[in-house]
Amino acid sequence: MTAAAAPPALEGAGDLLVEIAQRPTDTTGDFLARLVAVIRPHPSDDAADAEAHIRALIGLLDARPELAAGLATHLGAVLSSRMHRTLYAESGILTSTGFLTGVWSRLLGRLLPPAIDADFVRDLVAEAFDDAGDGEWVAAVSPALWLELFERLGCFAPAFASVRAHMRHELFEAMRMTSHRLATLGMEPALVRYVPALARHESPFLAQSDEVRQLIARHAGQPRGSLTHDGHLEVLLGQCVAFIERIRRRSQESGVGVNLVFILARTEQLVERLRVLRRLAVPDADETPEQIRTRAVDFTVRLIRAENRRHRFTELFDGTTQLLARRVTEHASRSGEHYVTETRAQYRAMFRAAAGAGLIVGVMALLKILTAALGLPGFWQAVGFSLIYGLGFVVIHTLHLTIATKQPAMTAATLAAVLDDADDREQRLDRLAELAAQVSRSQWVSIAGNVAIGFLTALCITMVGRAFFGWEPVSTEKATHLLHELHPWQSLALFHAAIAGIYLFLSGLISGYYDNQSLYHRIPDRLRRVKWMRRLLGPARLDRFARYVEHNLGALAGNFLFGCMLGATGTVGAFFGLPVDIRHVSFAAANLAYALHGLHFGAAWGLIAISATGVILIGLVNLVVSFYLALKVALRSRGIGAEGTAGLFARVLARFRASPREFFLPPRGGDTTPASGSAAR
Secondary structure, eight states: OOGGGSOGGGTTHHHHHHHHHHSTTOOSSHHHHHHHHHHOOSSTTOHHHHHHHHHHHHHHHHHOHHHHHHHHHHHHHHHHTSBOHHHHHHTTSOOTTOHHHHHHHHHHHHHSOOOOOTTBHHHHHHHHSOSTTHHHHHHHSOHHHHHHHHHHTTTTSGGGHHHHHHHHHHHHHHHHHHHHHHHHHHTOHHHHTTOGGGGSTTOHHHHHHHHHHHHHHHHTTSOTTSSOOOSHHHHHHHHHHHHHHHHHHHHHHHOOOHHHHHHHHHHHHHHHHHHHHHHHHSOOTTOOHHHHHHHHHHHHHHHHHHHHTTTOHHHHHHHHHHHHHHHHHHHHHHHHGGGOOOSHHHHHHHHHHHHHHHHHHHHHHHHHHHHHHTTOOHHHHHHHHHHHHHHHHHHHHHTTOOOGGGHHHHHHHHHHHHHHHOSSHHHHHHHHHHHHHHHHHHHHHHHHHHHHHHHHHHHHHHHHHHHHHOOOSSOHHHHHHHHHHHOTTTSSHHHHHHHHHHHHHHHHHHHHHHHHHHHHTTHHHHHHTOHHHHHHHHHHHHHHHHHHHHHHHHHHHHHHHHHHHHHHHHHHHHHHTOOOOOOOHHHHHHHHHHHHHHTTTOSOHHHHHHHHHHHHHHHHHHHHHHHHHHHHHHHHHTTOOHHHHTTHHHHHHHHHHHOGGGGTSOOSSOOOOOOTTTTOO
């Protein structure tokens, strides 16, 4: 039988297996890399094609036992000649180099793939599974089919016993490496700060290292299954996990840093890896050989997938940013609670807060127009615009007023937080639908306050200026330009509104980030210890100032930096020759008033209607973009995928059909006084 007898899906496999049979003791990774290339499906994510190739290989091995024996000998030679411990202990685990170093390492790995070291199985995996999609199809193939292939190669037969003994020895060494790293990580100052008991002798992170050493001493050299473990290691690892959860709970009150997020993620991974290694090296007494083999195959597949994805940036970001994102969005969700109205009193308070902000927006829009008329150099114009926006938003926050479009970035986190409180999926969806109605009416009333009062304020300013001072803040040319900027299809107004929506989303994250940093670095407590401030303000005033910073640092930073982003975008776009700018619904309404008055109300009614439509569409884009991005991040921070919110839109739509009024007006009756700050900011 010749190589031509191989199935068409594995063309060339027969010749390759003949080569391997002729040189079975070759310990390079070339043969295995070529074999994987033969099995690899096209496209690489086609699991059915991959399984068909593996079945074809099994059929070929069944038909040619001498080729199966040659491949088994070669596989045993390769595995016996290399160290496995780094693969077992490190693959899929965050490195200890830190976040930024991890980014640089992945970038370098993309540009220059690492050199292959023939002493390590980890390098063999990287050499053989070098296609970007290898990890996906390997994981998609059923474990039963992998087991069948390994059985054909005699991996579970007595002839392979020496190789299995070597692999078990490497499992013990990997346990030792993982245990030492876990003990070291458990004594990191970032963890001890939250739980000082970790620095004492009873730390489970230190105790598990001693237990692993004793377990290895008892079982190394003994046949697998000849001894049973006493379960003490599992108890200690459970205590380690309990400490991690305790630190996470405390971080909700004290803030969390990127370094702590990284350490907690790595610690959890090490605990889980140590458990897996123990179960492979010293299985539980009630486990069958089939269960042990299935676990070994599953672990092997996970390692291959992890190695294949080692240089992907998504792995680093997914592994380290979820907890930080959750802490940031939780701070945002607490602020978001102030933007949800449940009663008529809260509804009226929300309108008053939005109307007050509309007054200030009308003045800010005028200041921006006057600054633009100065013809300043680009840099100083950007500084001027940024200060107008930034300081204006800070004043709005300080006066406990509200900008409507800043609500979505906060209320989206509040919506996501509901998913943590409900017991089951149906209850979560019902609560989300109810909260969506509350958020909807809060948005409408705040937009009404911002837009209507902002428009009227701008109109009053220009009319008073002309009637009493003969002052025209907007020329005819400028008014025409302002109207053109609001045109929904003859200008880039909606694209620019989307950019503003992105900034609104970022401002919510910035607010949450600085609130978190204030807690984590204990800024209020540090301020109370500044001697010159204590002498200047006195203990009582300094304490009040510190408490104000504690509750408002994030909002102040988010508002000011949001203003800077709005103010600088147009200038940066002009500098780089890009058609980027911002359109914000509140300022668009004020600009419409200035433009109409600048044209002495002589604009055609059709143009006025189109410009008003542009204002409405700008507001819609502002809200949709910022809300979508904020909700996506909030859900991701909780590890909630599309399946967790499936059916939400239908549930909200059904509620709207049943009671559309509650999406625009608060319910009748049950009116209570709003909680303090419910409509603020």
